[in-house]
Every structure is written in C-alpha cells, then in structure tokens.
Amino acid sequence: MNMEIIEKTMAALRRNNMQAFFANNAAEAKELVASMLKKGCTVTHGGSVTLEQTGITGLVSNGDYNYLDRGAPGITREQKEEIYRKSFFADVYLTSANAITENGELYNVDGNSNRIAAIAYGPESVIVVAGCNKIVPDIRAAVNRVKTAAAPKNTVRLSCDTPCAATGECISLKKEDSAACDGCRSEGRICCNYLVSAQQRKKDRIKVIIVGEELGY
Numbered sequence: 001m002n003m004e005i006i007e008k009t010m011a012a013l014r015r016n017n018m019q020a021f022f023a024n025n026a027a028e029a030k031e032l033v034a035s036m037l038k039k040g041c042t043v044t045h046g047g048s049v050t051l052e053q054t055g056i057t058g059l060v061s062n063g064d065y066n067y068l069d070r071g072a073p074g075i076t077r078e079q080k081e082e083i084y085r086k087s088f089f090a091d092v093y094l095t096s097a098n099a100i101t102e103n104g105e106l107y108n109v110d111g112n113s114n115r116i117a118a119i120a121y122g123p124e125s126v127i128v129v130a131g132c133n134k135i136v137p138d139i140r141a142a143v144n145r146v147k148t149a150a151a152p153k154n155t156v157r158l159s160c161d162t163p164c165a166a167t168g169e170c171i172s173l174k175k176e177d178s179a180a181c182d183g184c185r186s187e188g189r190i191c192c193n194y195l196v197s198a199q200q201r202k203k204d205r206i207k208v209i210i211v212g213e214e215l216g217y
Contacts, residue, residue, distance in 0.1 A: 001132050001212045005102060009135050010210060012104025017200040019207040026054040029129055029211045034059055036127060036207065037092060044068035044087045045094035046115030049157070050129055050216030056094060084114040088122030095119060096216050097130045098150045099142035100208065106197035107142035109151065111190035119206070120195060128208045131215030139196060143180045147173055151191055153217040160188035 010020035023029035033056050037043060043065045051057045060067050068090060069075075070083045087093060095115055099107040106128065110116045119126055136142050147170035155165035163171045163184050170191075172182035183191050200206060 005135060006132060006210055009100060009102050013208050016104040016198055017203040019204045021209045023209055024212045029209050030055045030059055032209055033127060039064045041091040042066040043092040044090050048096045050096035051094060053215050087118050090123040092125045093118045093123035094127050097128050097134055099136050099145045100130055100134050101136055101138050101142055108195045109146050109191045111192050113193040116193055116195040126206045131211050131213055133214040150217045155190055160190060162186045162188045
C-alpha cells in the first residue's frame with residue numbers, strides 16, 4: 001500500500017466532483033458504508049467480489065433497508081431483469097470498480113451492463129468500494145488491468161467459456177495494435193460495454209471508498 005499514491009488518487013477524485021474516503025481495512029469500509037445509509041432507504045448493488053469480502057452485501061440484507069436483491073434464492077431471470085430496471089430508482093447503488101486511475105477516473109467494463117448503466121445515471125447516490133490494488137496510473141493501465149486481471153478472473157468465477165478464462169489474459173493482447181474494446185467473439189464474453197467516469201456534473205453523487213487492502217478482482 002502506497003499512501004502517497006492513494007492520497008494523490010483521492011485528491012484527483014475530489015477534483016472530478018466525486019467524494020473520496022479511505023478505510024484501513026474491510027471492516028472499516030463496511031462501517032463507513034453503514035454510516036452513509038439511512039434506515040429504510042432503497043439499496044441495491046452490482047455483482048462484486050469486493051462487496052462480499054467486506055461484508056457489505058450482508059449489511060444491506062440485514063432487514064434495515066429496502067434491499068433489491070438480485071441474488072435472492074429462486075429468483076428467475078425475468079425477476080432479476082426487473083431488479084436491474086428498478087435499480088435506476090434506488091436511493092443508493094453499491095459497486096466496486098475494475099480500476100481507478102491516479103487521475104481520478106473510474107474505469108468499468110461489463111457484460112450485462114446493468115452496473116455501468118447505474119453508475120452513469122439513475123440512482124441518487126453511488127458508493128464505490130475498491131481495494132488499493134485497483135489503483136492504476138492512467139486509463140491505458142486500467143484497460144490492461146481489465147484484460148489481464150479483472151476479466152479473466154471474473155470469467156472463471158462466472159463459469160464463462162471464454163479464451164481468457166483458459167489463458168488468464170485477453171486474446172487481443174496478442175495484437176501489436178490492440179485497442180481497448182478488442183476481444184474475443186465468444187458468446188460468454190463479459191467485456192461488452194465500457195465506461196470511464198471522469199469529471200461529474202452532479203457533485204458528490206459518486207462516493208469512492210479506497211480500502212488499504214487488496215480486495216476483489
């Protein structure tokens with residue numbers, strides 16, 4: 001953990017009209033999120049290993065909140081899609097990030113894209129929880145992080161039949177002039193839509209909690 005880089009990143013996030021917070025560990029991150037939630041508020045989240053590791057998914061499902069649970073037992077695909085749509089009207093949307101640049105940008109890549117859609121527009125408040133391992137120098141490094149770490153590990157987690165699940169990196173990296181959106185043609189591809197969150201018009205809508213531990217992919 002490099003506190004100088006973390007502080008630089010947090011300052012850049014604030015310049016981009018996002019709130020930035022630091023938590024030493026997962027337990028502190030969970031407490032910080034709890035302090036940002038009002039009892040009875042409508043809350044939901046995207047798929048996230050980080051939220052599981054920090055206990056935040058358990059927090060929002062404890063009965064104190066109107067929790068839109070996309071992972072409820074027995075939920076059908078149609079019901080899940082309805083929750084995705086209802087998420088736009090949530091008071092709080094919780095997520096992690098695929099990468100955060102030292103320039104104060106959030107970089108996210110999705111397959112279904114309900115997560116990046118909610119980050120960009122809809123919910124009144126977006127809370128991003130990310131381990132310090134997600135910090136990268138710039139967008140180019142963020143693209144590379146997704147292709148070599150986030151996407152391959154998530155395809156394995158989600159049992160997607162993609163080349164990167166087998167090799168550990170995107171096949172586009174074999175190209176000399178690979179672009180951010182290059183990738184496989186697999187039916188299970190999870191890199192379908194790309195979002196860079198830079199300077200925000202709605203100040204402080206997005207709140208970023210950087211955790212001084214390695215979390216998630």
